[in-house]
Amino acid sequence: MSIKRKSVDLKKRMQDALQGGGQKAIEKQVAMGKMTARERILALLDPDTFHEYDLFVEHAGKDFDMDKKYLPGDGVITGTGTVMGQPVCIYAQDFTVAGGSLGYMHAKKITKIMDHAMKLKVPIIGINDSGGARIQEGVNSLAGYGEIFWRNSIASGVIPQISVILGPCAGGAVYSPALTDFVFVVDKISKMFITGPEVIKTVLGEEISMEDLGGARVHAETTGNAHFFAESEIECFAQIKKLFEFIPWNNTRKAKPFPVKQPKTRTYKIDEIFPTDARKPYDIRDIIKALVDSSEFFEVMELFAPNIVIGFSRMNGETVGIIANQPLVLAGVLDCDSSDKAARFVRYCDAFQIPILTMVDLPGYLPGVDQEHAGVIRHGAKLLYAYSEATVPKITLILRKAYGGGYIAMASSHLRADFVLAWPTAEIAVMGPEGAANIIFKAEIQAAENPDEMRKKKVAEYKKKFANPYVAAAYGHVDAVIDAVDTRKFIIHALDIAANKSVHVPQKKHGIPPF
Amino acid sequence: MSKKKTERPKPADVKYDNASEYVTFVVHTAKYRTLPTKKYLSRKKWVNQEPGNILATIPGTIYKIYVKKEGKVKKGQLLLELDAMKMYNKLLSPIDGVVKDILVEEKQKVPKNQLLLVIE
Numbered sequence: 001m002s003i004k005r006k007s008v009d010l011k012k013r014m015q016d017a018l019q020g021g022g023q024k025a026i027e028k029q030v031a032m033g034k035m036t037a038r039e040r041i042l043a044l045l046d047p048d049t050f051h052e053y054d055l056f057v058e059h060a061g062k063d064f065d066m067d068k069k070y071l072p073g074d075g076v077i078t079g080t081g082t083v084m085g086q087p088v089c090i091y092a093q094d095f096t097v098a099g100g101s102l103g104y105m106h107a108k109k110i111t112k113i114m115d116h117a118m119k120l121k122v123p124i125i126g127i128n129d130s131g132g133a134r135i136q137e138g139v140n141s142l143a144g145y146g147e148i149f150w151r152n153s154i155a156s157g158v159i160p161q162i163s164v165i166l167g168p169c170a171g172g173a174v175y176s177p178a179l180t181d182f183v184f185v186v187d188k189i190s191k192m193f194i195t196g197p198e199v200i201k202t203v204l205g206e207e208i209s210m211e212d213l214g215g216a217r218v219h220a221e222t223t224g225n226a227h228f229f230a231e232s233e234i235e236c237f238a239q240i241k242k243l244f245e246f247i248p249w250n251n252t253r254k255a256k257p258f259p260v261k262q263p264k265t266r267t268y269k270i271d272e273i274f275p276t277d278a279r280k281p282y283d284i285r286d287i288i289k290a291l292v293d294s295s296e297f298f299e300v301m302e303l304f305a306p307n308i309v310i311g312f313s314r315m316n317g318e319t320v321g322i323i324a325n326q327p328l329v330l331a332g333v334l335d336c337d338s339s340d341k342a343a344r345f346v347r348y349c350d351a352f353q354i355p356i357l358t359m360v361d362l363p364g365y366l367p368g369v370d371q372e373h374a375g376v377i378r379h380g381a382k383l384l385y386a387y388s389e390a391t392v393p394k395i396t397l398i399l400r401k402a403y404g405g406g407y408i409a410m411a412s413s414h415l416r417a418d419f420v421l422a423w424p425t426a427e428i429a430v431m432g433p434e435g436a437a438n439i440i441f442k443a444e445i446q447a448a449e450n451p452d453e454m455r456k457k458k459v460a461e462y463k464k465k466f467a468n469p470y471v472a473a474a475y476g477h478v479d480a481v482i483d484a485v486d487t488r489k490f491i492i493h494a495l496d497i498a499a500n501k502s503v504h505v506p507q508k509k510h511g512i513p514p515f
Numbered sequence: 516m517s518k519k520k521t522e523r524p525k526p527a528d529v530k531y532d533n534a535s536e537y538v539t540f541v542v543h544t545a546k547y548r549t550l551p552t553k554k555y556l557s558r559k560k561w562v563n564q565e566p567g568n569i570l571a572t573i574p575g576t577i578y579k580i581y582v583k584k585e586g587k588v589k590k591g592q593l594l595l596e597l598d599a600m601k602m603y604n605k606l607l608s609p610i611d612g613v614v615k616d617i618l619v620e621e622k623q624k625v626p627k628n629q630l631l632l633v634i635e
Contacts, residue, residue, distance in 0.1 A: 025590035205624035369561035
């Protein structure tokens with residue numbers, strides 16, 4: 001046979017494999033408002049950069065007449081390509097082939113491309129669209145999941161791992177995304193749950209729709225499983241590309257620097273945005289935008305626990321991770337969810353050498369039985385642990401309230417923030433003036449002829465003496481009290497000189513964080 | 516936004532101009548104006564439970580009830596079995612007393628924390 005005929009044969013074989021589940025299945029996929037697996041990869045990667053591997057892999061099912069079936073690519077497409085010119089490994093489950101179900105060889109393809117990603121030290125992107133385990137392959141399909149989970153865990157903190165949920169992702173399958181760094185979901189398309197609505201109905205008699213149980217919005221707002229929420233697949237891919245602008249390609253490299261652009265201080269005027277009265281709300285994101293390069297703040301987990309804000313920006317061209325209390329929502333308190341959200345982000349930044357900028361304005365921890373019983377002690381401790389353990393440059397800016405335990409938890413100097421800056425409006429105290437005066441001057445207030453008058457007097461007294469940054473500054477807990485207009489300058493300088501920071505940590509296998 | 520045409524709207528005004536959405540939120544006697552979250556508004560209020568109130572520890576189906584109304588029970592006595600997660604889960608009496616009320620029947624499906632029996 002000549003090479004020409006051989007290549008005709010190759011083309012024919014490729015054509016068979018590339019058709020996926022066939023025209024009918026593709027039409028069904030489109031009818032559900034979804035792109036096909038291949039279209040998704042091509043939409044996400046730079047044009048003409050996708051190179052596919054393991055196209056001719058065949059499934060390993062032997063029982064239940066599976067050996068007579070042909071499943072192109074075994075329901076998953078794997079390969080390499082580039083995003084913004086940088087290499088990535090990628091896989092996409094193909095729902096048109098046996099519902100994207102995960103069999104032994106399907107998992108082998110995924111673990112192989114994950115191993116490549118680890119070897120080449122490049123990000124791995126997983127597009128999930130699968131009905132779950134391929135029941136016909138029994139325990140081998142469970143083995144497949146286990147192998148993926150193990151790799152997710154080992155690769156964590158070494159290479160960026162991105163999960164994109166573009167269809168069902170149910171049962172054990174959900175744990176791969178849960179172990180990765182960032183999970184992207186799309187409204188009405190993503191569905192994640194451990195047990196589906198039908199099982200819940202038959203076993204427990206509770207009726208709930210798939211969307212209400214584990215739709216995109218639920219995971220972005222309520223469970224915190226998802227980090228990015230999009231209205232469409234195209235918007236989702238744009239978000240992924242945006243994320244890649246901010247993060248480094250692996251844990252030994254720094255994120256790509258960008259040309260320095262000044263913040264848009266004419267749109268974001270601190271003196272107009274920022275109320276000095278500690279009880280008045282404002283949007284902390286506007287203050288962030290007043291300080292960072294080109295006023296660009298790429299928010300992560302925008303909808304979950306919005307009382308704390310996390311995300312990426314640049315300072316002087318370099319990526320920084322920002323964690324900030326949000327006085328606009330729940331007065332910016334720390335609670336179970338917000339502690340969890342912030343702690344994980346601190347660990348992400350620390351793992352990938354991204355300096356951390358913390359902005360503090362909180363009244364403390366959220367009071368309530370539900371919070372105490374939900375484990376606010378355990379969850380709150382995560383934040384203390386994450387900040388203490390982080391060795392990247394840590395810069396803290398205290399804007400207004402920094403009361404009690406909240407002050408300590410928000411990257412205080414005691415948790416080894418490198419520089420703690422405070423605005424003159426800062427109030428660093430063991431609690432708010434009202435509460436403190438009520439306790440300290442209890443006897444005097446009770447004994448007074450007019451207790452209300454006395455209370456007011458004593459609150460004012462306390463406020464004057466302690467509701468400021470100067471008591472903390474007097475003990476050196478705050479490194480500098482600065483004018484708001486000098487903030488950017490101070491932060492850039494602090495980041496600059498902390499860039500080569502080295503910290504001695506005692507030798508240990510690993511700590512025991514309050515998971 | 517419409518009333519502020521001459522002035523450049525502050526970014527905060529554009530998104531959060533609906534003042535009625537704000538609530539007063541008390542943390543350690545200080546009052547703050549702020550927006551509540553859905554999760555915060557739908558949180559469960561704490562109710563004190565009597566020790567003799569027997570709740571479903573897990574969602575499932577009542578498999579068998581071993582006590583009768585007005586019957587005496589001893590602490591540790593088997594009250595009923597709850598079929599859940601492929602197991603018959605035993606619910607024992609936490610106190611000595613009398614069964615005042617039985618609120619469920621055998622084969623009935625119950626959610627978690629549903630009141631099943633009252634013992635006094």
